[in-house]
Amino acid sequence: MKRLGIDRADxxxxxxxxxxxxxxxxxxxxxxxxxxxxxxxxxxxxALGLVMIGFGxxxxxxxxxxxxxxxxxKFAVRGVLAVIGSMLAFTFLIERAGLAPAVFTMIMIxxxxxxxxxxxxxxxxxxxxxxxxxAIFVVGLKVPLQxxxx
Amino acid sequence: xxxxxxxxSNIALGFSVAFSLxxxxxxxxxxxxxxLVGVLPGIGILATLSLLMPLTxxxxxxxxxxxxxxxxxxxxxxGSTASIxxxxxxxxxxxxxxxxxxxxxxxxxxxQALFITTIxxxxxxxxxxxxxAIFAPQLAVVAMQFQSPEYFSMMAFGLLAASLLTSEAPxxxxxxxxxxxxxxxVGIDIGTGAERFTFGQFSLLEGLPLVAIxxxxxxxPEVIAxxxxxxxxxxxxxxxxxxxMLPSRSEWTRSWxxxxxxxxxxxxxxxLPGTGGVTASFMSYALEKRIHKDPSQFGKGAVEGIASPxxxxxxxxxxxxxxTMTLGIxxxxxxxxxxxxxxxHGIAPGPNVxxxxxxxxxxxxxxxxxxxxxxxxxxxxxxxxxxWILKIPYSVLFPAIVMFVCLGVYTVQLSISDLVVVMAFGxxxxxxxxxxxxVAPLLLGLVLGPMVEENLRRSMILSRGDPLIFLQRPIxxxxxxxxxxxxxxxxxxxFYRRRRTAVAAID
Numbered sequence: 001m002k003r004l005g006i007d008r009a010d011x012x013x014x015x016x017x018x019x020x021x022x023x024x025x026x027x028x029x030x031x032x033x034x035x036x037x038x039x040x041x042x043x044x045x046x047a048l049g050l051v052m053i054g055f056g057x058x059x060x061x062x063x064x065x066x067x068x069x070x071x072x073x074k075f076a077v078r079g080v081l082a083v084i085g086s087m088l089a090f091t092f093l094i095e096r097a098g099l100a101p102a103v104f105t106m107i108m109i110x111x112x113x114x115x116x117x118x119x120x121x122x123x124x125x126x127x128x129x130x131x132x133x134x135a136i137f138v139v140g141l142k143v144p145l146q147x148x149x150x
Numbered sequence: 151x152x153x154x155x156x157x158x159s160n161i162a163l164g165f166s167v168a169f170s171l172x173x174x175x176x177x178x179x180x181x182x183x184x185x186l187v188g189v190l191p192g193i194g195i196l197a198t199l200s201l202l203m204p205l206t207x208x209x210x211x212x213x214x215x216x217x218x219x220x221x222x223x224x225x226x227x228x229g230s231t232a233s234i235x236x237x238x239x240x241x242x243x244x245x246x247x248x249x250x251x252x253x254x255x256x257x258x259x260x261x262q263a264l265f266i267t268t269i270x271x272x273x274x275x276x277x278x279x280x281x282x283a284i285f286a287p288q289l290a291v292v293a294m295q296f297q298s299p300e301y302f303s304m305m306a307f308g309l310l311a312a313s314l315l316t317s318e319a320p321x322x323x324x325x326x327x328x329x330x331x332x333x334x335x336v337g338i339d340i341g342t343g344a345e346r347f348t349f350g351q352f353s354l355l356e357g358l359p360l361v362a363i364x365x366x367x368x369x370x371p372e373v374i375a376x377x378x379x380x381x382x383x384x385x386x387x388x389x390x391x392x393x394x395m396l397p398s399r400s401e402w403t404r405s406w407x408x409x410x411x412x413x414x415x416x417x418x419x420x421x422l423p424g425t426g427g428v429t430a431s432f433m434s435y436a437l438e439k440r441i442h443k444d445p446s447q448f449g450k451g452a453v454e455g456i457a458s459p460x461x462x463x464x465x466x467x468x469x470x471x472x473x474t475m476t477l478g479i480x481x482x483x484x485x486x487x488x489x490x491x492x493x494x495h496g497i498a499p500g501p502n503v504x505x506x507x508x509x510x511x512x513x514x515x516x517x518x519x520x521x522x523x524x525x526x527x528x529x530x531x532x533x534x535x536x537x538w539i540l541k542i543p544y545s546v547l548f549p550a551i552v553m554f555v556c557l558g559v560y561t562v563q564l565s566i567s568d569l570v571v572v573m574a575f576g577x578x579x580x581x582x583x584x585x586x587x588x589v590a591p592l593l594l595g596l597v598l599g600p601m602v603e604e605n606l607r608r609s610m611i612l613s614r615g616d617p618l619i620f621l622q623r624p625i626x627x628x629x630x631x632x633x634x635x636x637x638x639x640x641x642x643x644x645f646y647r648r649r650r651t652a653v654a655a656i657d
Contacts, residue, residue, distance in 0.1 A: 024332050045347075
């Protein structure tokens with residue numbers, strides 16, 4: 001999809017940068033700006049925000065005009081759900097259930113990032129990695145982590 | 151100037167630090183892991199360094215740096231293995247090695263190619279190391295006189311060079327640098343004590359955690375993007391015996407000079423802030439092709455085409471420590487991580503590091519020597535180990551990476567909010583990847599940002615608000631002039647190239 005001969009990835013990229021720049025500018029303006037001689041906490045963020053808005057425009061106007069050989073890759077819904085999901089599971093379980101259940105659950109979920117999940121191989125990987133994580137972090141580095149907590 | 155006697159005692163100090171059992175162990179661990187990630191395509195150096203950054207909290211800074219540096223130059227050795235055997239670069243720095251390394255392997259000379267790249271890596275590293283030991287102390291003496299205007303101009307130049315010289319998309323890398331600086335603002339402002347960009351979050355007062363950001367940005371998007379890919383056919387890789395690795399006499403004589411030329415090119419680009427191993431390897435390949443009697447041999451298995459870039463890439467790794475250790479200015483994102491580790495341990499990067507912590511600098515330099523000797527052993531007699539490791543399927547590797555990311559971040563300060571930061575930056579990094587951003591410059595901005603702001607403020611106080619101070623001081627003015635020249639050249643080449651392609655289209 002192209003608008004004005006500029007690739008969608010470039011519109012989005014430039015727009016994102018300009019949005020971050022605008023946010024930085026507005027947030028920076030809520031702090032005292034000071035003077036050039038004695039800068040306040042807001043001076044640098046405001047300047048940076050302005051510069052970023054310029055860079056965002058540059059992405060659209062300059063980089064958008066270059067011919068792209070490869071189209072924008074598709075958003076890997078499966079990969080994102082599996083990887084971020086597994087991390088959420090880890091975050092949820094690490095203090096409630098302990099290291100072993102957290103790591104085991106995380107590996108089992110994470111493996112679903114691949115299209116052809118091989119359950120037996122994943123199970124073995126999860127067991128091995130759970131043991132490895134206990135060996136490295138609890139036994140080796142002596143991090144105060146509960147292996148299993150009730 | 152630094153006298154020879156002083157040099158001798160410095161090196162003796164380095165030996166005493168680097169030969170302690172602890173240093174030797176972490177040096178070995180670093181180069182071993184470095185070779186491992188270098189060999190395996192799909193796991194980057196930055197991801198690995200970020201993964202092991204939490205481990206340095208348990209070590210003293212010298213040992214931590216010895217290990218992290220070992221990963222960096224170890225990966226520079228290992229990267230060529232996959233390039234030669236699979237035509238898949240293990241690291242971006244060894245992409246050039248595919249061009250002639252893979253054709254050599256197809257002609258049955260894989261062993262010789264692996265042998266020559268290892269020797270070239272050692273030669274390049276050794277020359278880079280000697281230059282580091284000679285020039286770093288001299289440069290530190292000069293840098294002692296730098297004040298905030300010099301620092302500001304130098305950092306501005308470094309950030310510009312890092313974004314403009316290495317990227318096809320300069321506005322994208324500049325944006326990432328700027329975004330990194332914005333993220334560096336989060337927390338308490340050193341100048342005024344004001345809270346900035348914390349949005350009332352208590353956990354943000356001390357700023358965003360570097361480890362969590364680096365792991366999120368470099369560990370997670372890579373895994374998401376690679377998890378869908380199909381594994382390479384392991385049947386393609388044949389085992390290699392030690393005897394089959396010895397090069398012929400003509401291969402030796404042809405590669406020696408190429409290694410030396412490559413080391414020269416690499417040392418130059420390594421020292422320059424903003425350019426590093428990737429630029430060096432491409433430049434040295436282009437040089438070899440240009441000066442060779444028969445350039446048509448390149449791409450068909452010319453031994454010079456692997457010897458020179460590998461030497462260049464490795465010497466660049468060593469000399470990139472020159473600006474990092476003497477000026478406190480990281481030339482590339484890997485060095486930004488090194489600086490980050492120093493700062494986490496409460497060491498202010500800059501020329502004072504060499505005076506206040508000579509044991510650290512010289513211990514590091516001598517550990518490079520030890521590490522490179524270990525690497526030659528790892529990569530020649532033990533090559534079969536790495537060939538075997540290339541057969542590990544990615545479906546086993548990527549859950550392990552995600553696990554180490556989470557555990558690595560969590561164990562730093564047993565903080566759930568750090569895990570949230572990793573997930574947020576992992577997702578953000580993936581979106582940036584889709585939008586064709588390279589996120590590596592962000593790390594440079596994040597580490598340098600607070601220093602840039604501080605030096606800018608100090609300069610303005612010094613000059614009473616007159617920005618001309620950056621042009622009135624000669625060293626500062628030189629950095630500004632080079633920066634402007636760089637921008638002018640980019641604009642010129644942009645329009646020139648466009649006109650040329652327009653002409654080509656008409657023809």
